[in-house]
Amino acid sequence: MQQQVPLVNLVVTTGEPAGIGPEVSVTAAKHFIAEQQDVTITLLGDPALFDDLNKNYLNASERLQTQPIQLVAPMQAGILNPLNAQYVINTLNQAIDGCIDGRFDAMITAPIQKSVINLAGTAFTGHTEYLAERCETSHVVMMLCATLPKGFLNLKASRELRVALATTHLPLQEVSAALTREHILETIQIVQHDLRVKFAIPNPVIRVAGLNPHAGESGYLGREEIEIISPAIESAKKLGINVSGPYPGDTLFDPDSLETVDAYIAMYHDQGLAPFKFVTFGGGVNFTLGLPIIRTSVDHGTALDIAGKGIADSRSMLEALRLAYQLALNQKKKT
Numbered sequence: 001m002q003q004q005v006p007l008v009n010l011v012v013t014t015g016e017p018a019g020i021g022p023e024v025s026v027t028a029a030k031h032f033i034a035e036q037q038d039v040t041i042t043l044l045g046d047p048a049l050f051d052d053l054n055k056n057y058l059n060a061s062e063r064l065q066t067q068p069i070q071l072v073a074p075m076q077a078g079i080l081n082p083l084n085a086q087y088v089i090n091t092l093n094q095a096i097d098g099c100i101d102g103r104f105d106a107m108i109t110a111p112i113q114k115s116v117i118n119l120a121g122t123a124f125t126g127h128t129e130y131l132a133e134r135c136e137t138s139h140v141v142m143m144l145c146a147t148l149p150k151g152f153l154n155l156k157a158s159r160e161l162r163v164a165l166a167t168t169h170l171p172l173q174e175v176s177a178a179l180t181r182e183h184i185l186e187t188i189q190i191v192q193h194d195l196r197v198k199f200a201i202p203n204p205v206i207r208v209a210g211l212n213p214h215a216g217e218s219g220y221l222g223r224e225e226i227e228i229i230s231p232a233i234e235s236a237k238k239l240g241i242n243v244s245g246p247y248p249g250d251t252l253f254d255p256d257s258l259e260t261v262d263a264y265i266a267m268y269h270d271q272g273l274a275p276f277k278f279v280t281f282g283g284g285v286n287f288t289l290g291l292p293i294i295r296t297s298v299d300h301g302t303a304l305d306i307a308g309k310g311i312a313d314s315r316s317m318l319e320a321l322r323l324a325y326q327l328a329l330n331q332k333k334k335t
Helices: 021-035 047-060 082-101 114-119 127-134 172-178 181-197 224-238 255-259 269-280 315-334
Strands: 008-013 039-045 064-068 106-109 141-148 159-165 205-209 242-247 263-266 285-289 295-298
Touching (some): 008 082, 008 315, 021 039, 021 047, 021 315, 039 047, 039 082, 082 114, 082 127, 127 285, 127 295, 141 181, 181 205, 181 242, 181 263, 181 285, 224 242, 263 269, 285 315
Parallel strands (some): 008 039, 008 106, 039 064, 106 295, 205 263
Antiparallel strands (some): 141 159, 141 285, 285 295
């Protein structure tokens, strides 16, 4: 008799209440519940947000549930209110605690507005950094994932594009100072570990970018490649990691490499995410490597200008649910 696949329990933080987070969360959750029969989804947020979106459906499905967290102040679509900043933090805390406690197998986060959280008096750099602090993890890595279809840039079959970042939400002038041999080596190790353990890729192939134009051009355009990045790559190779580089940023994503490379590591945010979003916008997923829990997210922002109009695209949230489900399933199969 075939063993029944274990039930996967996902939790969704529905994000900034004035943005598109609540509506894309509900729309994607409804779709995914219909797509997968062995999953339950819990939406975290104020019940009033879900009442407006589709109360009857949420109450009718045992596999799509809500866990109420009350807004501090009334919400108006598209209008930020710093009074609700703590509400956003509360949704994150409940999801993180639930994953750590084992009540949930993975968390998926809708977009938040970092500026309004800081305006309310809470220092907040982003989801990635906050999750690291709450999970007491010293080094986490932000990675964006998407499926490139067969035929795209002459791909022989559909292929996963994964782009990880050595630094995340830093002003460009601070990037160079943030890069050390130890930091880059740890980043490579974290990417390799999670690709093997969480994505079930036995021997991941990794490409690393340089920092400067032409990867420094033998020191003429900068010495970070010579003094920091290349030594870190060589140390990773000695540990048995299948990694190469540093590649110039403008040739890192060589079309032929898409057939074999499992993850690319960029040195800073826009170096990696500008080309990623150019080819995947609306279908990408943000995944946090290095955490003791599974966390995926959308690859877009709060879109305040279209919030509450019923036109928000929920594809990225649906892909974030799919990836979280698959990673949780991989983990359950191992145990």
